[in-house]
Structures are given as C-alpha cells and as structure tokens.
Amino acid sequence: MGGFDWPVLLQTGLRGLGLKPAEFWALTPAEFQLMLGAGSGAMPLRRAGLDALSQRYPDAEEVKDD
Template identity: 65%
Template sequence: MSGFDWPALMQAGLRGLRLRPAEFWALTPAEFRLMLGEAQGLAPLARDGLEALMRSFPDMNGDVKDG
C-alpha cells in the first residue's frame, strides 16, 4: 500500500494550486513540495543529532583515522 494520501495531494494540487491534471502529474515531489510552501531539503544535522547517532552506532575500535 502506498504511503501517499493521493486524494489530499490531488486536491492540494488541482484545487489549491489550480494545476491542470497534466501539470500535476508532471511535477516531481520536490517541485510539488516547493509549490505548497514547504521548506526545501532537510535541516542540517545539529550537534545533538550527531551525538545521538554516535551513541547508536559507536566505533568498534578507537584508533580509526580520518582519510
């Protein structure tokens, strides 16, 4: 089953944005999100997110070198 709420997406595109069906179906998800006013892209990883990742996936030995 798809994770998309197609009726709501189509209503937003066809009624809210007044797109023609061909215009709606030609959009990429990123273009559609931008047209709906959603922020583009993900927020950068902040220090607390990095620390959570480091706790979840610790290095197996401490002598790993960069590069």
C-alpha cells in the same frame, strides 16, 4: 508501510494550486513541495491574497496620446 494520500494530494494540487491534471502529474515531489511553500516558512499566494494585492495596487490605466 504508509503510502501517499492521493486524494488529498490531488485536491491540493488541482483545487488548491489550480494545476491542470497533466501539470500535477508532471511535477516531481520536490517541485510539488516547493509549490506548497516547503522550507520557505510561508504558504504560496492564494487567490484571495492576489485579489487583495490587486485592490491595493491596481494597474494604472494606460494614457493614450491623441
């Protein structure tokens, strides 16, 4: 009977998704699969994607009333 590949799962959760250990261990398998993009046809947004969006759509500077 095969088991889980814990090193790969931990690396994916901690490094890939940026979860803290307690957050990783609190997830159900269904929640973890959802975070990995299971069923959506798309992978979750990674840091590089977020950086690209931030550059494309920067936050507007606040206008201060004097």
